[in-house]
Amino acid sequence: MPHRNRSSALFADALQHFPGGVNSPVRAFRAVGGQPFFVESAEGAWLTDVDGNRLLDYVCTWGPAILGHAPRGVLEAVRAAADRGTSFGTPHAGEISLAQRVKQAVPGLERLRFCNSGTEACMTAIRLARGFTRRDLIVKFDGCYHGHADSLLVRAGSGALTLGQPDSAGVPAALAQLTLVLPYNDPDALRQTFATKGREIAAVIVEGVPANAGLYLPRPGYYELLEQLCRNHGALLICDEVMTGFRLGPDGAQGHFGLHPDLSCFGKIIGGGLPVGAVGGRAEIMDHLAPLGPVYQAGTLSGNPLAMAAGLATLDELAAGNAYEVLESLGTQLEIGMRDAAKASGVDVHWQRIGSMFCGYFTSRPVHNLSDALLADRDRFGRFFHGMLDAGIYLAPSQFEAGFISTAHTPDDIESTIRAASRVLRTL
Numbered sequence: 001m002p003h004r005n006r007s008s009a010l011f012a013d014a015l016q017h018f019p020g021g022v023n024s025p026v027r028a029f030r031a032v033g034g035q036p037f038f039v040e041s042a043e044g045a046w047l048t049d050v051d052g053n054r055l056l057d058y059v060c061t062w063g064p065a066i067l068g069h070a071p072r073g074v075l076e077a078v079r080a081a082a083d084r085g086t087s088f089g090t091p092h093a094g095e096i097s098l099a100q101r102v103k104q105a106v107p108g109l110e111r112l113r114f115c116n117s118g119t120e121a122c123m124t125a126i127r128l129a130r131g132f133t134r135r136d137l138i139v140k141f142d143g144c145y146h147g148h149a150d151s152l153l154v155r156a157g158s159g160a161l162t163l164g165q166p167d168s169a170g171v172p173a174a175l176a177q178l179t180l181v182l183p184y185n186d187p188d189a190l191r192q193t194f195a196t197k198g199r200e201i202a203a204v205i206v207e208g209v210p211a212n213a214g215l216y217l218p219r220p221g222y223y224e225l226l227e228q229l230c231r232n233h234g235a236l237l238i239c240d241e242v243m244t245g246f247r248l249g250p251d252g253a254q255g256h257f258g259l260h261p262d263l264s265c266f267g268k269i270i271g272g273g274l275p276v277g278a279v280g281g282r283a284e285i286m287d288h289l290a291p292l293g294p295v296y297q298a299g300t301l302s303g304n305p306l307a308m309a310a311g312l313a314t315l316d317e318l319a320a321g322n323a324y325e326v327l328e329s330l331g332t333q334l335e336i337g338m339r340d341a342a343k344a345s346g347v348d349v350h351w352q353r354i355g356s357m358f359c360g361y362f363t364s365r366p367v368h369n370l371s372d373a374l375l376a377d378r379d380r381f382g383r384f385f386h387g388m389l390d391a392g393i394y395l396a397p398s399q400f401e402a403g404f405i406s407t408a409h410t411p412d413d414i415e416s417t418i419r420a421a422s423r424v425l426r427t428l
């Protein structure tokens with residue numbers, strides 16, 4: 001059992017400064033019990049905490065670290081950019097370079113607007129959709145998380161779900177009522193909603209792959225139906241690729257599933273670990289954004305030169321090699337091993353994966369939506385989480401989060417993870 005005395009001391013101090021001792025709720029370990037550890041440094045697939053414990057990292061700072069931590073090329077790009085200044089508040093060429101790289105990978109993006117988080121990207125997308133269509137209703141899916149903008153904190157996933165607050169306090173009922181929440185993977189609910197309210201719907205926003213209630217996948221035909229209903233009723237389709245963008249492949253979930261959204265949201269990987277978000281789409285929609293159009297959106301640090309440099313170096317490295325083949329191979333190895341470990345242990349774990357994103361639900365049944373996910377045994381997951389942490393393996397501290405593999409993980413890392421899981425599952 002590794003000792004975490006310095007982390008404990010720092011957490012006691014952090015509790016004096018931050019609500020719950022953290023700057024983002026899911027980091028607080030509230031879903032799994034215990035206290036969070038404090039990281040001293042990170043390199044490759046590994047974290048080192050302040051007590052010197054090394055942890056094999058399957059959270060990857062919630063997705064951005066697809067190349068592993070502190071990749072040399074990204075660090076060099078950020079250092080070179082920093083030598084020229086950290087923020088200008090003016091246009092600079094780095095914005096154009098990153099925009100070109102994103103547009104090169106994702107068809108249909110005629111314009112982009114960079115911001116500083118996935119939340120800002122999704123908040124902008126729904127405001128833009130409302131301004132463009134002059135309609136008020138937004139449709140989202142229960143358990144999906146699109147950041148913490150008011151209109152999207154309705155039956156939300158991720159930390160909101162983890163903490164049992166899917167509907168946040170502080171969101172006026174009058175605003176929440178303009179967000180319709182549907183069960184995911186339910187074609188009849190989609191058809192019924194569009195039949196009765198189709199002409200009032202400004203947009204439907206959907207995660208490329210719902211990965212904020214664990215990880216579940218669209219059933220065959222579901223996205224085709226969603227896209228058709230949006231087209232038929234003049235509603236915009238917003239694909240939230242904050243997590244899936246450049247994670248599932250260069251063209252993300254929309255490329256994987258053949259989706260043609262009107263607007264796409266990005267974050268995480270396109271910033272290479274620095275704060276970035278982006279919303280993109282056809283010029284006829286995007287040009288409604290100020291200063292051209294009437295929909296206002298702004299940001300002091302939008303297009304920050306260091307973040308642009310980190311994002312560009314990350315996407316260049318992903319484009320240069322066979323990253324996605326490596327990630328698929330590691331993901332397959334982990335999936336097969338974890339399924340075998342669960343079967344041998346007699347513990348019900350239903351493993352779901354797409355590429356380098358995964359979730360082990362502690363349930364015997366497949367998970368297709370939030371209702372299925374809520375059947376998972378969260379207490380058992382919590383004990384598994386801590387058993388793996390004590391074995392030096394850091395999984396996402398909630399049953400309702402996805403795990404991530406980076407190109408810095410090795411087959412031996414995966415093998416040791418499977419061995420540890422075999423041991424821990426037997427103790428549950």
Ligand code: KE4
Pocket residue numbers: 024025026027062116117118119120122145146147148158159207211212240241242243267268401402
């Ligand atoms: P940020 O504002 O956290 O950069 O992005 C919000 C967001 C939007 N869309 C999707 C699909 C997302 O997954 C996220 C954020 N993801 C969570 C992890 N599930 C961030 C972790 C956290 O909140 O600390």
